[in-house]
Amino acid sequence: MQKTKLGVSIGLVGAALCFLGCISFVPATLLAGYVLIFEENEWLKKTAVKMMIVTISFGLALVGVGLIQDIFRLLDTSFGFLFPFRIGVPFRLDEILRYLISFLQDFVLIVMGFKALSLGTVKSGFMNKLLEKHM
Numbered sequence: 001m002q003k004t005k006l007g008v009s010i011g012l013v014g015a016a017l018c019f020l021g022c023i024s025f026v027p028a029t030l031l032a033g034y035v036l037i038f039e040e041n042e043w044l045k046k047t048a049v050k051m052m053i054v055t056i057s058f059g060l061a062l063v064g065v066g067l068i069q070d071i072f073r074l075l076d077t078s079f080g081f082l083f084p085f086r087i088g089v090p091f092r093l094d095e096i097l098r099y100l101i102s103f104l105q106d107f108v109l110i111v112m113g114f115k116a117l118s119l120g121t122v123k124s125g126f127m128n129k130l131l132e133k134h135m
Contacts, residue, residue: 017047018051029052047116
């Protein structure tokens with residue numbers, strides 16, 4: 001079993017990257033930075049980049065949902081005098097989308113973490129194209 005410079009197996013560090021992505025972005029980013037700067041194993045570096053791709057992609061999706069909510073707030077404050085009721089996102093779709101996006105992000109990262117324990121990977125055309133282009 002290959003080990004990192006810290007003496008921990010690369011599979012465990014790869015799993016820690018993914019599981020930390022579920023818990024908090026900052027420690028996951030710090031560990032990914034350590035892996036990218038100091039570790040030499042290519043699989044581990046790709047796992048760090050994949051974890052960052054997943055967290056950033058889902059983060060951007062959450063920003064998009066926030067923009068939908070902001071548009072409705074803008075309509076409500078700008079044109080609220082025309083309507084006797086408040087203009088809001090119908091059926092609280094923004095909240096449903098936020099929960100769904102967060103659930104999908106955690107699900108993908110947990111699957112990636114368990115696959116990383118056995119030095120496996122989740123194959124995705126989107127992530128693989130980004131990896132091939134930038135790594």
